[in-house]
Amino acid sequence: MRISTIKILCCPVCHGRLTLSVTETTVLEDGEEDIVGGTLTCTACRVDYPVREGIPEMIPPGAACSEDK
């Protein structure tokens, strides 16, 4: 996930800004840094959204298991 993509992401709960903590990056062919692993944190909600394999998991707390079966 590109740095430029992260800049347009916001918290799915409060739509506030997210703080990024990067643990793993790679550099793309065009020279832009790509986030492979890390955490996006909403300081307003105090919720962490993990980034795994370059994919941000933007699931609001409590929504993960809300589907009816």
Ligand SMILES: [Zn+2]
């Ligand atoms: Zn939030």
